[in-house]
Amino acid sequence: MKRVLIAGGAGFIGSHLCELLVKQGNEVICIDNFYTGSKRNISRLLDFNNFEIIRHDVTFPIYLEVDEIYNLACPASPIYYQNDPVQTLKTCVHGSINLLGLSKRLKAKIFQASTSEVYGDPESSPQSESYWGRVNPIGIRSCYDEGKRCAETLFFDYHRQHGVSIRVARIFNTYGPHMRHDDGRVVSNFIVQALRGDPISVYGDGRQTRSFCFVSDMITAITKFMEVSEEFCGPLNLGNPVETTIIDVARQVVDLTGSKSKIVHCPLPYDDPRQRKPDISKAKKVIDWEPNIDLRSGLIQTIEYFEKDLSGTTA
């Protein structure tokens, strides 16, 4: 069993990763500054002797002894990453440098949670790893998009210059239990609005698309990628290739919750990408993975989680 560091482990995806690796018997250290993460997401793990949590901001150096590192530290929701754009950039850039420095000293393999946002507002669909992207460098989403692009550069330069073993995944929209109810991303917003009987806020005409991957499928992919042989560093697209319009997500959520909420249209945020759909042929080939939870079943599980969360009965 390994000693594993998970930066951003109290967040949505990170908490599921902590749970899997702890239950497999690894020694897991979670570091998090709790900006968007919460102790509640990992409270069930506190009874395990092989789980430890440290409040730490990755923009500062950290000295620990581990065998593997997962870097998920970074707010993923536009509302949160735009709230303090400079800190978002520092987290992406200084945070990556510190964790890569740690990884270099320890000769420990390191995973980077990059994003489909590196493709920006794409000119072609689906997006494959060879596409360089169309990103606005000075807009309100740039702190995240360019921060993540710079982080990818750092990962590949530490690999080429210092021989650090890296795994860079470009994660597409992922959803499921442990998202914050005030996270601001589309799936959590729509479910919370439907459960409260509030209007469902579709931005723009709702014809923009995203491709939604359920979190358990994503965790399988991330851990498989970490285990793949030394030669493959990525970047690797991870996501569900089934593309859905936002208006369709709104209708499905209303249908599955039986809500009386009305769908309303609100202004489209600046620089909102029109389309996003991953080409996952590389992931199929290299890690023999494809998602198997469809949007309907994933939404049902997420709705159940938020029903408990909003009534205060979540563990």
Ligand code: NAD
């Ligand atoms: P999240 O906001 O729930 O989790 C991020 C975690 O990082 C939180 O626990 C937060 O407190 C922590 N964090 C933020 N800044 C930090 C800092 N400076 N130091 C230490 N901890 C810090 O987001 P998520 O959806 O779980 O995303 C996890 C990772 O995956 C992020 O890097 C994100 O960019 C990437 N990603 C997520 C998605 C998605 O759809 N969920 C898509 C693409 C990429």
Ligand code: UDP
């Ligand atoms: N670092 C860290 N933990 C370690 C090793 C390095 O946090 O165990 C940080 C440290 O802040 C350093 C950064 O990682 O500045 C980059 O390390 P690297 O060795 O690449 O650069 P250098 O120390 O030579 O500037």
Ligand code: UDP
């Ligand atoms: N969106 C929406 N209503 C909301 C939240 C988001 O219509 O309440 C739209 C948003 O404009 C975008 C899509 O849903 O087109 C996905 O948004 P999210 O913030 O979840 O992720 P990202 O834009 O980063 O893919």
